[in-house]
Structure formats: structure tokens, C-alpha cells
Amino acid sequence: MKIESAEFVTSSTDWFKCPLPQNPEFAFIGRSNVGKSSLINLLVGRKNLAKTSSTPGKTQTINHFLINRSWNLVDLPGYGYAAVSRSSRQAWGKMIEQYLMKRENLYCTFVLLDSRVPPQKSDFDFITWMGEQSLPIAVILTKSDKLKQHELAISKKTIEGKLLEQWETLPPLFVTSAEKKTGRKELLEFISNSLTENR
Numbered sequence: 001m002k003i004e005s006a007e008f009v010t011s012s013t014d015w016f017k018c019p020l021p022q023n024p025e026f027a028f029i030g031r032s033n034v035g036k037s038s039l040i041n042l043l044v045g046r047k048n049l050a051k052t053s054s055t056p057g058k059t060q061t062i063n064h065f066l067i068n069r070s071w072n073l074v075d076l077p078g079y080g081y082a083a084v085s086r087s088s089r090q091a092w093g094k095m096i097e098q099y100l101m102k103r104e105n106l107y108c109t110f111v112l113l114d115s116r117v118p119p120q121k122s123d124f125d126f127i128t129w130m131g132e133q134s135l136p137i138a139v140i141l142t143k144s145d146k147l148k149q150h151e152l153a154i155s156k157k158t159i160e161g162k163l164l165e166q167w168e169t170l171p172p173l174f175v176t177s178a179e180k181k182t183g184r185k186e187l188l189e190f191i192s193n194s195l196t197e198n199r
């Protein structure tokens with residue numbers, strides 16, 4: 001799929017303040033600093049469309065981007081980041097939860113895991129919660145440029161093994177690097193297929 005246009009629409013502090021649910025939508029979630037905003041920039045081929053930062057906790061709102069004037073990418077705040085105040089963390093949790101449960105045009109949520117780090121409790125809690133809500137996910141292993149091929153293969157196996165302890169089937173799994181620009185084609189193809197299937 002070719003990206004013809006990508007524009008920032010709005011930042012929302014609640015699900016009901018989001019743009020009208022008229023376009024198919026794909027959201028990005030994962031622990032802070034895992035690379036959500038960078039991956040959105042890789043997909044749309046723009047350096048700074050989504051704001052990135054080396055300091056965790058950069059994205060704090062629900063950010064909508066309109067792609068090819070017909071579907072949305074959504075950058076969500078990270079979960080499980082301990083350094084923000086407790087009250088603000090709970091507000092984020094609730095905001096994200098409500099968004100995921102109520103957003104009727106949400107086609108798929110990409111759950112990002114750092115390929116270098118074994119999935120944490122917060123990741124499994126989140127994936128389990130999505131399963132309980134019957135909300136579709138795909139898993140993305142990010143920052144693959146930081147690992148050698150064989151290390152990446154081990155990491156992938158470990159994560160799949162962990163997921164299979166809980167699930168009978170694996171969700172779609174992608175490996176990406178915003179640094180090396182890998183995984184873009186596969187992800188765009190997945191989105192493209194999903195748009196066609198649900199039309």
C-alpha cells in the first residue's frame with residue numbers, strides 16, 4: 001500500500017472527544033518508550049508526524065492521524081510507566097481502557113513489545129485483558145536493530161512460547177525497526193488486507 005497522505009487530526013483526553021468513528025482505525029499501544037510513535041512515523045514515512053522522545057511518557061493523549069484520507073492510525077500513551085504520578089497513571093489507564101472498549105471503528109490494536117526485553121507483567125495483563133474483551137490484537141517486536149539475527153530468533157521464540165502458555169493460537173506477529181526501517185511493508189500489507197476484508 002502506498003501512503004499518499006498523512007495528517008495529524010487531533011489529540012483527545014477521552015474516548016468521547018475523539019473524531020467521529022467514521023474511518024477504520026488501527027491503534028498502537030505498549031509500555032512507554034517501546035517505540036509506538038517512532039513506528040507510526042516509519043509507517044507513514046515522516047520523521048516527526050508523531051512526537052517521539054527518549055524520555056518515557058512522551059505521549060499522554062489519544063492522538064489521531066488520518067492516512068490517505070480514509071483510515072486512521074492512533075498513537076496511545078504507554079502503559080506501566082512508573083515515574084508518572086499515581087493519579088495520572090490511573091487516569092491514563094482508564095482513558096485507554098474506555099477508548100479500546102468503546103471505539104466501534106477500531107479494527108485492530110498493535111501491541112508493541114521491546115524485542116530485547118522479555119514481556120513484562122503489564123504486557124501480559126494487557127494482552128489478557130484484550131482477549132477477555134474479544135478485541136483483536138497483533139503483536140509487534142520493536143527495536144530489532146538492537147539484536148543480532150540469532151538473538152532475535154530466540155527472543156521471538158520466547159515471546160511466542162509465553163503467549164502459547166495462555167492462548168491456543170498466536171496473534172499475527174511482526175518484527176520492526178524504526179532505525180533500520182524494517183517491517184514497514186509487512187505492516188502496511190496487514191493493514192491493507194484488514195481494510196479490504198472488513199469493507
Ligand code: GTP
Pocket residue numbers: 030031032033034035036037038039051052053054055056057058059060076077078142143144145146176177178179180
Ligand atoms: P511514549 O510515548 O513515551 O510512551 O514512548 P513511545 O512508545 O512512543 O516511544 P518513542 O517512539 O517515542 O521512542 C522511544 C525511544 O526509542 C526514542 O529514543 C526512539 O528514538 C527510540 N526508538 C524507537 N524505535 C526504535 C527502533 O526501532 N530502534 C532503535 N534503536 N531505537 C528506537
Ligand code: MG
Pocket residue numbers: 036037038051052058059075076
Ligand atoms: Mg509516544
